[in-house]
Amino acid sequence: MFRWLASDRNRYHLRARSVVLSSDEIIEVRAAQRTFEGAYVRTALSQFSFALIVLKVFTAEFYSIGALFAVYGTGVLFISLYRRHQGNRQFFSEVGEDGLHRRKFRTSGNAVIILTALSVAAYAGLIVLTLNLAQ
Template sequence: MFRPHPEESMHLRLHRARSVVLTSEELVEIRAAQRTFEGAYMRTALGLFSFSLVILKVFTEEFYPIGALFAAFGTAILLVSMYRRYQGHRQFFVTESPDGVLRRKFRTSGDTVLLLTALSLCAYSTLLALTWRLKDM
């Protein structure tokens, strides 16, 4: 229940994550990962929110479910970006096991990609169903 703060258990070059001084190469690597992953997910979520607002403001009531779908999809991508950020912090540091051994575990972002793929397939299949339903109206 009472676990130490993650920055206390993660280490880089035998320093705690909270007090480590990064080299310029490490800073470049971290900034590149933030631009690539966090920025891309955030831009996508903001784009989906904007598109949902356009649909809700410009079109008639028949299109409201499509606008709500894009708003929900934007929220889901925002949550995925938070999960990806949580995972990204673990890629640069090593963790200390309960027996005191420092271990480096590299994890790819494959599970994030699979999660985003599943969310996208669900959202676009729902969009297809909503568009098909519009044809019948």
């Protein structure tokens, strides 16, 4: 019923074009998707779970901390969507100055920088909210 052609087996489909990848590159793409996309989603779910526990178990003084973790989880979820979007464009071709076509790979450094900034902001907010509880 479904028959894969050998030429289609190592083809990474992008929106308007396809890039032919080797078996090793296909394995790298799949491993990155399993590892990083799953990690972002698991982190977002754990932040939502912690926010729910804080909101349900603790008193009203801790609601701001629960809301902070809910916002942080939402931010991580949006970053995971952004990283997935960028991951679909990691492989591209470029014509060099000498006229040769070169295959390029772009890392997901932008998503890491955004996640780092979000995490620093969230933990700074957590410190401020915790210090406000002590007063």
